Amino acid sequence: MHLKPIYTETNDCKDCYKCIRECPTKAIKVSDNRASVVDSLCIYCGHCVAICPTGAKKVRDGxxxxxxxxxxxxxxxxxxxxxxxxxxxxxxxxxxxxxxxxxxxxxxxxxxxxxxxxxxxxxxxxxxxxxxxxxxxxxxxxxxxxxxxxxxxxxxxxxxxxxxxxxxxxxxxxxxxxxxxxxxxxxxxxxxxxxxxxxxxxxxxxxxxxxxxxxxxxxxxxxxxxxxxxxxxxxxxxxxxxxxxxxxxxxxxxxxxxxxxxxxxxxxxxxxxxxxxxxxxxxxxxxxxxxxxxxxxxxxxxxxxxxxxxxxxxxxxxxxxxxSCETDRKEEQAVNIERDFFNIETVEKEPFGAEQIKEALHSIGKNSVADELNCSGCGYDTCRDFAHALLSGNAETAMCVSYMRMVAHHKATILLQKIPSGVVIVDENCKVVEMNASFARLMGNETELCYEANPVMRGADMSKLSSFAKLFKTAIHTGKEYYELPVQENNRNLQLSIFNIQKHKLVTGIIQSAQQPQFRQDIVEKRTKEVIKKNMETVQKIAFLLGENASFTDSLLNSILDAQNNEHA
Known part of the structure; x- marks a missing residue:
């Protein structure tokens, strides 16, 4: 059996799904994050070869x-x-x-x-x-x-x-x-x-x-x-x-x-x-x-x-x-060129029921019509087309960008809440992007009550939450990072580390009480590495499809781990 006219060099495929988006018949199967051509669905237009950004789609050499x-x-x-x-x-x-x-x-x-x-x-x-x-x-x-x-x-x-x-x-x-x-x-x-x-x-x-x-x-x-x-x-x-x-x-x-x-x-x-x-x-x-x-x-x-x-x-x-006056033509015999076109199997769309489609949509976090964004990030025109591809075995849940972004966000949120130290993320305007309960508790009863009413505290002004907000402003302005700075808040002696996520745009502060027993570095490091390992593939996929903003979680997790190592080096 000859190699088919179009095939995928799987090692070169970067799971961008552009071939699916551009393929007129969706003759692409994704398995293990690699897209391959489904010969029975392909019409050999060659468009995937022309648009593949990594050159993973190849034409059979003749x-x-x-x-x-x-x-x-x-x-x-x-x-x-x-x-x-x-x-x-x-x-x-x-x-x-x-x-x-x-x-x-x-x-x-x-x-x-x-x-x-x-x-x-x-x-x-x-x-x-x-x-x-x-x-x-x-x-x-x-x-x-x-x-x-x-x-x-x-x-x-x-x-x-x-x-x-x-x-x-x-x-x-x-x-x-x-x-x-x-x-x-x-x-x-x-x-x-x-x-x-x-x-x-x-x-x-x-x-x-x-x-x-x-x-x-x-x-x-x-x-x-x-x-x-x-x-x-x-x-x-x-x-x-x-x-x-x-x-x-x-x-x-x-x-x-x-x-x-x-x-x-x-x-x-x-x-x-x-x-x-x-x-x-x-x-x-x-x-x-x-x-x-x-x-x-x-x-x-x-x-x-x-x-x-x-x-x-x-x-x-x-x-x-x-x-031209060309008349020197070979005397042509009658040529029989008649033929029919019935020697090929047609593509039958598998008749999945409404319940099956519903279950497939649930597997990617689409629990209502409002959740169906139809963003085409997966390569398919609609979420229901993608669900059909999932049921056909031609797609994977990880292809849904909005779903994987939600998963990545949930993982990062869980990590922040599980870290014993206080963690806060601050933007260029010195406003809170996210914080965990430990940080709110260390800032005092008033902040803790506000956190209970409004978890994460997004948009809160750091200057109203702490007396050391100027350190965050300096870090954002200069790009300088700080490690184990002694600070005081509510008559508590604290240690503060500030490091960059996106220089001059986003910084993260890690704070802990100086009176606490020695911080269990091994536990934090183990937890962080475990989450990073599970989250890395998701973040890379989202970063590729959505750009810089989607890589934020990856940067955050690795930065937290580096900061912990520096604190206890």
């Missing part, structure tokens, strides 16, 4: 397989996708020379196969009276329909894609024993090639660039190389949004047909969601492309910018081909 094919086969031909113009420019000589140097027998344009597809689709539409017909050219859209919109599978025109059509033509021309390597901008073509005996290997343009670079090929030659067996003409416009429609219109003799084109996953899904409303009066042909702006923006392109420039290059190439 270079080694192509090299092996060149060794095993006497003749190996390249089927070059028409979007090569957007990658390498209109002048094809440099590219053809490099492919020749890599050892390929010849290079032929996939656009020739596109022309044949357009011709047969046009004939097909000419005899239709009504109905909706969807292009089979984009393998990602075909995969999407077959897996998620099986009710529309019959609407896919019953013909091979340009890649498979061209491969069949190449084998008719040069023999069934040749090798065929497709090179283009699409990752989905790798999956399409896997399930066909017409294409041996599918490479992206990025892979080709890497291969050429590794071979250090020198292409300075006067030798003129031509496309085999002849250059394509109108098929070169296929990469553009509406390019296929434009070629079909040239062949279509039935003016009753309507043609539309849509690109991008959101637009394509919107069309498929409302397909039943269309095509009742006359034939409607839909050119649906997964990538926005068409194949110019495919995930296998080396650059995703300058779309307008790429568009112009393809359009200019098309105009040049139309104005």
């Amino acid at each position: 270079i080694s397989r192509a090299k092996l094919l060149l060794k095993e086969k006497k003749e190996v031909y390249v089927s070059l996708a028409p979007s090569y113009v957007a990658e390498y420019g209109i002048d094809s000589q440099n590219l053809l020379s490099k492919l020749n140097a890599l050892g390929f027998t010849g290079v032929s344009e996939t656009a020739i196969g596109a022309q044949e597809v357009s011709r047969q689709v046009a004939n097909y539409l000419n005899v239709r009276q009504s109905g909706v017909y969807i292009s089979s050219a984009c393998p990602v859209v075909v995969e999407l329909i077959r897996k998620y919109y099986p009710q529309h599978t019959m609407a896919i025109t019953p013909y091979m894609s340009p890649m498979l059509t061209h491969a069949r033509m190449l084998r008719q021309w040069y023999g069934q024993e040749i090798g065929v390597v497709f090179i283009g901008p699409c990752i989905g073509k790798k999956s399409e090639a896997d399930y066909s005996d017409l294409v041996d290997v599918s490479l992206t343009f990025q892979e080709l660039n890497d291969w050429i670079k590794s071979e250090k090929i020198n292409t300075q030659t006067d030798k003129q190389i031509s496309f085999s067996p002849y250059p394509a003409r109108e098929g070169v416009i296929y990469p553009l949004d509406g390019g296929m429609v434009e070629t079909i219109r040239r062949e279509n003799k039935n003016d009753e047909s309507t043609f539309m084109s849509f690109t991008g996953q959101n637009m394509v899904r919107n069309v498929l969601d409302n397909l039943d409303e269309l095509g009742h009066d006359k034939p409607l042909f839909l050119e649906l492309l997964s990538c926005e702006t068409g194949c110019l923006n495919g995930p296998g392109m080396s650059a995703k910018s300058a779309v307008a420039s790429k568009y112009l290059q393809v359009r200019n190439s098309f105009c040049q081909r139309q104005n």
Whole structure:
């Protein structure tokens, strides 16, 4: 079994959930804080590869397989996708020379196969009276329909894609024993090639660039190389949004047909969601492309910018081909490119009941509709979608940011309350952010009564609670830390340590009575380390997703531990 076209390098995955947020089919499973691609749900659009911030999502390498094919086969031909113009420019000589140097027998344009597809689709539409017909050219859209919109599978025109059509033509021309390597901008073509005996290997343009670079090929030659067996003409416009429609219109003799084109996953899904409303009066042909702006923006392109420039290059190439007088064409035999699209299992959504969803929501602290923030921090659009993923085994409770933030806060609060010393956190305005009961007790009866009425004392003015508030102000202003300072409050002799959590913004004070027996450092250290160990993973996750504010708990816990060690060093 071949490695699937898209996979995860788990050691590189940083559980940011961006792939889930961006995946149109949520074909991602999180296990042990690592996201992997679920092949049965994936449509191979390659978007996760493009947006993964750590590069953990990988495309299966086809270079080694192509090299092996060149060794095993006497003749190996390249089927070059028409979007090569957007990658390498209109002048094809440099590219053809490099492919020749890599050892390929010849290079032929996939656009020739596109022309044949357009011709047969046009004939097909000419005899239709009504109905909706969807292009089979984009393998990602075909995969999407077959897996998620099986009710529309019959609407896919019953013909091979340009890649498979061209491969069949190449084998008719040069023999069934040749090798065929497709090179283009699409990752989905790798999956399409896997399930066909017409294409041996599918490479992206990025892979080709890497291969050429590794071979250090020198292409300075006067030798003129031509496309085999002849250059394509109108098929070169296929990469553009509406390019296929434009070629079909040239062949279509039935003016009753309507043609539309849509690109991008959101637009394509919107069309498929409302397909039943269309095509009742006359034939409607839909050119649906997964990538926005068409194949110019495919995930296998080396650059995703300058779309307008790429568009112009393809359009200019098309105009040049139309104005050429090329007539030296190989006499073509009839090519049978008919096929069906029923050899794949559809994705059935598991029917979880309301009680199951409710229990899953409870597991992440969502006990009412008001608790369902639908923040998408986990990657799913709604809390209920996330609950469904939990029940399906594709998600973990730790993915819920609001839940883990609540857990982290509760852990920190418990730690503060369990520490025998008084602990207070003060902000840049010398206002209390949080304090524990021990601190309130050491400040006197009045403060203790206020604490009982308003636990934590958030917002209280330190200058009204203690006589040593100026030490906190100095620490905030200067960033200086203090250890074991002798202070007095309510005729009590105390020891105060002040240290930074966020310099000039947040400081923590630890205070204890000088009359108390020696502080049990070993107990505090053990408790603190235990809480830090359990809390570290949660805090790191929240810090990654929410930024600086979420890492506050981690800083606090470690700072408290350091302060205790310094006090008793």
